Amino acid sequence: MAPMPWMASAVAQDVYPSRPIRIVVQYPPGGVTDVAARLVGDILNRKYGQPVIIENRPGASGVIGQQYVAGLPADGYTLITGGLGGNVIPPVTVRNLPLDVVKSFVPIAQVAEFVNVLVVSSNYPANSVKDLIARAKAAKAPLSYGTNGLGSSAHLTSELFGSTTGVALMHAPYKGSSEALIDTANGNLDFCFSNLPPLVPLLKAGKLKALAVTSPYRTKQLPDVPTMAEAGVADFAVTSWLGIYGPSKMPAALVAQLGRDIAEGLAQPDMMARIEAAGFEPRPQDAPAFLATNQSELARWDKIAQQSQVALEFGK
Template sequence: MKRVVTTLGALLLAFGVAATAVADTYPSQTIRLVVPYPPGGVSDLVGRVVADGLKARLNQTVIVDNKPGASGVIGTQDVIRSKPDGYSLLVGGLGGLVLPPLVDPKFPIDIDKTLTPIAGIAEFVNVMIVNKDLPVNTVQEFIDYAKARPGQLNFGSTGIGASNHLTAELFMQKTGVKMEHIPYKGGMASLNDLRGGNIHVVFENLPTVVGQIKAGAVKALAVTSAYRAEQLPEVPTIAESGIKDFNVTSWMGMYGPKNLSPDLKAKIAAALVEVARDPATKERLQTISFLPVDRDTEAFTSFVKSEHDRWKQVVDTAGVKVVE
């Protein structure tokens, strides 16, 4: 019995030493940040800024590896199947990892069992934009206008269960407004119809529409976050406009395969937090309308959990499901 305990202890010790040793020598080869979307998208842009920051801190080549396909599933599975050695990391967030399993019971990945959150890296706000000829200028005016026309207004989204779809659902739940959901493929197609007056409102990602708003092509009524966006200081938040506790941001974080050792996780998370706090990162992210966030593993894990619970409630209340 004693021998068993000793052996076990020795093994554990050896394992621990090995693990620390791994963490000590890490990184000794190129690190791959897998972005499960094509280049040029928001995940890719954030991934590249973070890759540059990590490169400087870890003294190791960090490449962004775009693995698009099946709405992010292909790239995510790539990381899940990789060795948990810290050389394959995933840039993932609300839209790709939290919302899809909530609305699709057949979603092929069990995120909790296959991935481990490492740290939060960035977020951006959504803006409530309307057609520029719609006779409303504030959120309250919009609510009154919509309530006078129940079920007659349309809102666009980038697909069922997308963050801009569920944000609109949340808005309807909190205000009692009823609107029709018109899903689109990809981010920009709905903007064309918003400008043409075929749909009336979209809760769109700030990076894609900030130019449209500044040029007066669409009207911004409010931002969805608890704070005002630096790019649009004159646009109020939805909460300021009288809808209590309305706080939605789209966020992104770094994930690794499930069995990533705690030491490695801590080392990567520490580097990521440093990157997020670096003013240079902030400046680069801001030009593309993002905001860095410095959530370490613990904060990020509980944040992901709270986001999951909150959106689950929205999804369940609205009855949003892929299979009717």
């Protein structure tokens, strides 16, 4: 018996995806999150043959985009970027967020990690992490450092450095990481922790020098720069990461499918090369692995935030 037309239509509607997919980026175009979204967009387009639209909805430190996606149908046709800075740090540092980020989204796939680097001015009288610590203890004065704002991952990373090494610190929050890097390069700050991609031009120009990377592994982009452990600071490993999320009520089978397809696509040689060219470390994860990463990172950074006594009010 041949299927009736309405039966064929119903089957067709069950095939995902049957129309374009959107990936919302909650920051302006051109940043690292935007780059990650476009990589995933290319993977999904290649896999499914459907257009993938990248839609930037910046504002309120990413909350505008998050609120938008959280209120949409959980059908897999609108996804959102996220990571350490948007899905882990705010829930443990900011009071009165307009939405519960953890409960509003389900982790689908990790795209990549990017290394944080401890840098000082090229003229700074320290050529290693040990030199920096010794200088601080000899001077008996706090080391100054800059970040892209109170409660940022750079802020918590710096405070973790201080508590781990026993060095007193003085925080200088800026509106953006570029301002903090410029003041570090000009010698107005003792040090700065920064993601690798925006550092590359300043390192190549000789305006900054890298003392250590915070990841547990050396990075191909800076092969001669030691890890914090190699530099003598034990129990200090921090990496930033980016991934793809969906509204929390997405069907589990669809989350698993997307996570698997994105992770497999990211593991292809051409995508691995693009990830590295963008300054990232290729570390794809499917949905179960990415969920575990989110859970472990939330527990870890909650503890760090409490130890650092970082508690902020949303919008202030």
